[in-house]
Amino acid sequence: MDFNKLPKTELHLHLDCSISYDAVRKMNPDISQEYYNQNFISPAKCRTLGEYIKGALEGIKLMQTRKNLSLVTDDLFKQLKKDNVIYAEIRFAPLLHTQGDLNPEEVVSVVEEAVFHAVSGYGIEARLILCTLRHFTAEQSLETVKLVQLFRNSLVAGFDLAGDEAGFPLDNHIAAFEYAMENSIFCTAHAGEARGPESIQEIIKNPAVTRIGHGVRCAEKPELMKIIKERGIHLEICPTSNVQSNVYDEYRDHPVKKLFDYGISAGINTDARTLSHISLSEEYRKLAEVFGWTASDFYAANVNALNAAFLPEQLKLKLKKRFESEMNNI
Numbered sequence: 001m002d003f004n005k006l007p008k009t010e011l012h013l014h015l016d017c018s019i020s021y022d023a024v025r026k027m028n029p030d031i032s033q034e035y036y037n038q039n040f041i042s043p044a045k046c047r048t049l050g051e052y053i054k055g056a057l058e059g060i061k062l063m064q065t066r067k068n069l070s071l072v073t074d075d076l077f078k079q080l081k082k083d084n085v086i087y088a089e090i091r092f093a094p095l096l097h098t099q100g101d102l103n104p105e106e107v108v109s110v111v112e113e114a115v116f117h118a119v120s121g122y123g124i125e126a127r128l129i130l131c132t133l134r135h136f137t138a139e140q141s142l143e144t145v146k147l148v149q150l151f152r153n154s155l156v157a158g159f160d161l162a163g164d165e166a167g168f169p170l171d172n173h174i175a176a177f178e179y180a181m182e183n184s185i186f187c188t189a190h191a192g193e194a195r196g197p198e199s200i201q202e203i204i205k206n207p208a209v210t211r212i213g214h215g216v217r218c219a220e221k222p223e224l225m226k227i228i229k230e231r232g233i234h235l236e237i238c239p240t241s242n243v244q245s246n247v248y249d250e251y252r253d254h255p256v257k258k259l260f261d262y263g264i265s266a267g268i269n270t271d272a273r274t275l276s277h278i279s280l281s282e283e284y285r286k287l288a289e290v291f292g293w294t295a296s297d298f299y300a301a302n303v304n305a306l307n308a309a310f311l312p313e314q315l316k317l318k319l320k321k322r323f324e325s326e327m328n329n330i
């Protein structure tokens with residue numbers, strides 16, 4: 001199977017964790033390939049999620065100007081094109097990009113405009129998800145969800161809670177998720193990755209959360225798997241990222257097949273293309289190699305993801321048609 005040619009949907013993808021060396025070099029010619037390999041790409045095996053996401057700090061340092069935010073966005077679309085991604089939801093935390101002259105509103109506006117141009121330039125449909133982070137205060141979290149509301153008629157489509165779930169509780173973010181529910185904002189949240197099933201149980205108390213970033217540790221609790229299946233909650237699964245951040249020892253230990261076989265809606269994602277040094281095509285190749293996935297499994301994963309996309313129904317239908325026709329032509 002030519003994994004590059006398979007049409008793909010990717011719902012879980014961090015902008016600041018997916019910068020190619022080519023783009024880094026353009027932003028700062030003093031950064032060598034060697035430095036990039038050691039500092040932008042996370043170690044193949046990290047001890048914790050906290051260690052894994054440290055690599056993002058290097059990218060964030062560079063993403064503080066209009067020019068660089070646009071450049072990084074365009075760079076990501078080049079990578080998506082190579083992977084034949086037909087629909088992507090790209091996420092980032094606007095409050096992390098205000099170390100220069102930009103305020104949070106300007107940050108969102110710059111990235112949204114860059115995505116708008118890339119959508120037509122690369123022929124890839126896309127939306128943005130704005131992230132709050134576990135270590136943020138309640139005020140910062142509310143400020144972020146209010147940005148989603150402010151930009152709701154643009155390509156900004158949803159709200160996410162990211163960062164280190166093991167180090168910080170949900171408390172500071174409850175009000176933000178309540179605000180999202182009151183304003184019918186699409187929500188996803190990182191949970192059930194560094195922390196176990198209890199972290200998933202906690203976040204799905206808010207009905208606005210229709211997807212979970214990772215959520216794979218629900219596999220440890222059959223009652224929770226049942227709830228997730230019955231409520232149709234979609235899991236954005238990123239197998240390589242989970243192995244790298246030490247949630248699982250090896251790829252073959254990952255419950256991705258168990259969750260799919262049980263009938264939970266789940267899709268396949270890279271999470272962080274640079275930190276994990278991976279493309280989505282490579283992730284598909286690993287699934288085929290380790291779990292024997294075939295075209296029908298990839299078909300199901302992509303249909304699940306398109307159904308769970310933060311998009312109006314009509315656009316989902318259009319994308320599903322494109323997906324079907326590209327699948328039939330492989």
Ligand SMILES: [Zn+2]
Nearest residue numbers: 014190213271
């Ligand atoms: Zn993530």
